[in-house]
Amino acid sequence: MKIIKGGVCAPKGFSAGGIRCGIKMSSQKKDLALIYSENICDTAAMFTKNIVKAASVQLTQKNIENGKLHAIIANSGNANACTGEQGMDAAKRMVQSIADELQIDPSKVAVASTGVIGVPLPIDVIEKNIGALKNSLTADEQGHLNALEAIMTTDTRKKEITVEIEINGKTVRLGAMTKGSGMIHPNMAASHATMLTFITTDAAVNSSVLNVCLQNAVTRSFNRLTVDGDTSTNDTIIIMANGEAGNTPITGFEKHDPRIYADLRGLEENNNLKIFYNALEFVCISLAKMMARDGEGATKLVTVTVNGAKNEENAVILAKSIASSSLVKAACFGADANWGRVLCAMGYSGAVFSPENVDVSYKSEIGEITVCQNGKSVSFSEEKAKEILSSCDEIEILVNMKEGISQVSVWGCDLTYDYVKINGDYRS
């Protein structure tokens, strides 16, 4: 697997574009994006589990039912959520207008929105600029970057990844973009955050297989991510595969019921499905870590690794509880090796374990320090701990349960003044 450039435009047959149409009234930033494949794609998607769903989510869920897509249109600056029938009408008009412009079937178009909730979507300005949106489509990296910019809200970094693999001697590419920094909380399965993630690939792979791959990858990536515990009304992750790489179609789960979880890790390494899945998992984990690092106001990526756990489920519960704790997050910001908060967060996680077995250490590029052994304080240099926690923008909290062999990492970030600032006055 090679990391390359190009984003969603790197796989053959895809183009993308992005413009400013004026949804974001108080800034000059782009706010309308398009991803398009000339050929109809096989597709899979996952959405927020929030009971309050944006109109765009509801419409896309319907359009994706048959597993086929031509294009994704997305906007930032407005979530098109909690606006009743007017919102659904706007989502439909958005899809219809780009379908007319591209001369494609509107039921093969996905729509995604992100931004403020409860304010009617200014559909008129979208329709007025739909021609310009279509004209912005290009198959080079600039198209990808324009689309990516147009879905960003409080994001401070461009989060994208592109990889190349080989399947049966054919070059296959996956390109991806994601936005999302606040409202990020584990539990996509299928749920998340104001997270929009769009992945394209030129692999030949049908929607049933894509579904299983996506569920597996999301479980081990976005589902192991936490920023602030809120789960958005708009989360959407879509993968489109147009088959233009010309590989032998990837098979293995055609008849698999996507509602039943199949664990792909058991497959042999040289299996085509496994090669494709590994690439997709790498793409999703890379994006999830970028999201954690770009958490609203974050100064640090905090990886929490629980090993020696009874089982994976237990490890995930423990690691997420630590990474989600406001007190742990604030201590990471303050570079305070306050490991008692780590044990405390484990204790109220709901997972059953023996506190008297637990070891805790902190790690960063410059070193590692053990601060708790067998559930008790050990003497350690507070100075060295502070140095480890403060000198890098990536730190790791390592917990050893000494109860089994399962290991899981989850990703979060610190809690900072800027988180409060950004969310205390988001709209002004």
Added chain:
Amino acid sequence: MKIIKGGVCAPKGFSAGGIRCGIKMSSQKKDLALIYSENICDTAAMFTKNIVKAASVQLTQKNIENGKLHAIIANSGNANACTGEQGMDAAKRMVQSIADELQIDPSKVAVASTGVIGVPLPIDVIEKNIGALKNSLTADEQGHLNALEAIMTTDTRKKEITVEIEINGKTVRLGAMTKGSGMIHPNMAASHATMLTFITTDAAVNSSVLNVCLQNAVTRSFNRLTVDGDTSTNDTIIIMANGEAGNTPITGFEKHDPRIYADLRGLEENNNLKIFYNALEFVCISLAKMMARDGEGATKLVTVTVNGAKNEENAVILAKSIASSSLVKAACFGADANWGRVLCAMGYSGAVFSPENVDVSYKSEIGEITVCQNGKSVSFSEEKAKEILSSCDEIEILVNMKEGISQVSVWGCDLTYDYVKINGDYRS
């Protein structure tokens, strides 16, 4: 019911005291407290559900089993948690030393600790000052205040309440103190926060009845409180009743199994048990609201009231999800009427409801404004909303589900820069 002064010393036969012995090394504040009744008390208590329990909690759970207590000794500045056998040894020595000093049975002494986790408790300085602690006991209000000061950590206000009721022509008093501002999260039943709450009463009431009363009161008070979602290793709430008021003993649940929840609200108003329960519930709700208002870094008490709910359980889940949302809390700090975050938090709460029925309004002393009707935005003056949210230190988020008749209020606070500051560098 009358609100009076005196705290835990107001009921007959109780004295209290507090001193500085040097557990809090970096400040000159008091850190060791004592509450004492000459007569043995009937007692009930509830503790954290965190799997990681401080040594003091473990010892007190044991000592309280027979329902009898003479005294409570408590310290701040050190949680005596995650310190292994050394911690349990320290807790036992703490209890033994005060029992020796007071010449009482050590198994009738409760111990509670709050402060940093994982640092060994300096038991020597406690033992060295145990005589001074005993000598600080007085039955006047100063004794109460000294004890209260000695259990405070990041608290900025003294949280106390005293009430007087009449039972069978006898004057009965309840006095209470609480500490706790961070790490406060619902779900005491029995669990909570670095919350220590001590309640004294001179009522004649046995421990079985006290148990049922305490469980009922905590369910409708501390369990409806949220500050930051963390649940501490040390939470303890204890009520002691010495019977010195001379009332006819309050009965009604002697044979009730305390593990089975009995709802006391159904009792007739002139029932002695109901009179006593109402006073206790008032005490607990008053303290819970004080804790929310004194949440770490908080500038506002935020009451979330859900009415028109299907049932109480549903209403509690919805209200807590709103009050716990970092985004809602940050919006309260910023006086931003961002009601979409309210609906979003309801949506991921796990409660089943129809978003299209929901009304949301904001309220404070200066007025009320409806911002969402039937799940949709209504036009409202952002300026007036900002005024309502910013001009008072008490605001209310009102949600009407229009699905039933249940109503529940929960209490929380806003998320501020100071929360991050306090918890980013707690120990320095």
